[in-house]
Amino acid sequence: MRRSREEAAETRRHIVETASRLFRQRGLTSVSVADIMGELGLTVGGFYRHFESKEALVVEAIEAATEEVVNYVQVQAKGDGAAQPSTLLDNDYLDNYLSSFHVDHPEIGCPAAGLCGDVGHEGLATKEAFTKSMQRLLELVARLGPDVARESRDQQLYAFASMVGAVVLARATSDKTLANDLLRAVRSGLLRDTPRPAKKAPRGARARR
Amino acid sequence: MRRSREEAAETRRHIVETASRLFRQRGLTSVSVADIMGELGLTVGGFYRHFESKEALVVEAIEAATEEVVNYVQVQAKGDGAAQPSTLLDNDYLDNYLSSFHVDHPEIGCPAAGLCGDVGHEGLATKEAFTKSMQRLLELVARLGPDVARESRDQQLYAFASMVGAVVLARATSDKTLANDLLRAVRSGLLRDTPRPAKKAPRGARARR
DNA sequence: TGTACATCAGTGAACGCGCGTTCACTGATGTAC
C-alpha cells in the first residue's frame, strides 16, 4: 500500500487544505481527525505518518488558510486595475469582507473571523500560529483596507477589530436583519471615519512590521 | 436523598451560575455537564431533574451571564455619580470593557465576547438566546457607551462590533503587546470618532427596540 | 397534630458513541548491489 513520495506529499497537502476548510466551518474542537481523513477517503491511522498530533495540523491549517486568503485578496486587487490601489478597490475589499456571503461561507473566509473564538481556548502553539496569521492580515488591511486604516497602526487595529467583530457576531445571531445591520454599520463606519486633522497618508508601500 | 423545594431551586440556580462562568471561560463544547455538576460537588445523573438537555442549560447560561453583566454595568453607572451618565462614566465603561482584566477573565466578562465564536457552530435555540443577549448589550452601549454610540443604531453596532472584536482577538493572541495594542486602538478610535456633522444626540432614555 | 404514602432531588452505574492516538500489518515504492 505504500505510495510514491509525490503521492504522499499530495495527501499531506490535501489533509491541510481539508482541515483548513473544516476548522473554519465547524470549529477546531468539533472537527475530528477522522472527519478530515474521511473527507479524503482515507482512514485515521495514516494521519500520524504526516503529523505529530492534531494540534500540529491545526497550526498548519491556520497558516494555509491565511496564505489562501492573502493570495486571494492580492490577486483580486491586482486583477482588476493594477495601476493604483484605488478607493474603489478598497470598497470592493470591504464589501467582500462585510458580506452575507462571507458570513455564510466561513470555510473559505477569513481565518481570524473563523477561528478567533476557538483559539482563545487552545494551547500556546495554536495561539502563536493565530498571532502570525493576524499579523499577515493586518498587513493586508494596511495596504488594501479602507483609507482610514492606512493612517496609522491604531487605525488598522481598529478597522480589523471591527471587521472581525462584525462577521463573528453576524455568524452567531439567528436574526438575519441584525446580521446585515452589523455588516452595513461597520462598513459605513469605516468608510466615514477620517482620522483626526489632515496629515495625508502616503499611498506607497508601507514598511512591514 | 430528596431535597426541599428551596434547596432544589438553589441547586438549579447554582448549576446555571456555574455553567455561565465555565462556558465563558472554556467554551461551550469544552465544558461537559459532568464538569459543571462536579464543580458543585454533585453527580451527573441529577442534572436531568433540572434541565432537558445540555443545550437548554446553554440557553439559560447565556441569559444569566447577560443579566449579570447588565446589572453590574448599571450598578456601576448609578453607583458613582447618579446625577448624569457623564462622559467620565462612559470612559470608565469603555476602559473596563477594553481592559487586560476583561481579556484575562472571560468567566465574569461579556457573554458576547466570551461565546460569539462558539455560538456560530451551535443550534438555533442557542443562536436565538445569543441574539437576545446581543440586543440587551446593545441597549447598554446605547445608554452607557461612548458618545459616538449614542448618535444612531449604526454607531452602536459599529462600536459594539469593534469592542467585541478587540476582546476576542486579544484573547486569541499569544502576543501581549498586540493584545494591548488592540484594546488601546479601539478605545482611542471610539473616543475620537465623532459622527458626521453635528445633530446633538438626546441624552435621555432611548426607546427599547 | 400524627401517620401513611406518594413524590422526586440526587446517586452511581451503565448505555452507545466518538475522541486522539497507537500498532501490527500490507504491499507498492525506493534503494543498494
Place this chain on the structure above:
DNA sequence: TGTACATCAGTGAACGCGCGTTCACTGATGTAC
C-alpha cells in the same frame, strides 16, 4: 538493467477515555387523611 531487500504510506482494529443521556435506586420531603 535486473534482482533482493529495506522503507514506509495507508489500513483497520484496538487503546483508554470522556461525552450526553438514561435508569433503577435511595431516602428525605411533601401531602392526604
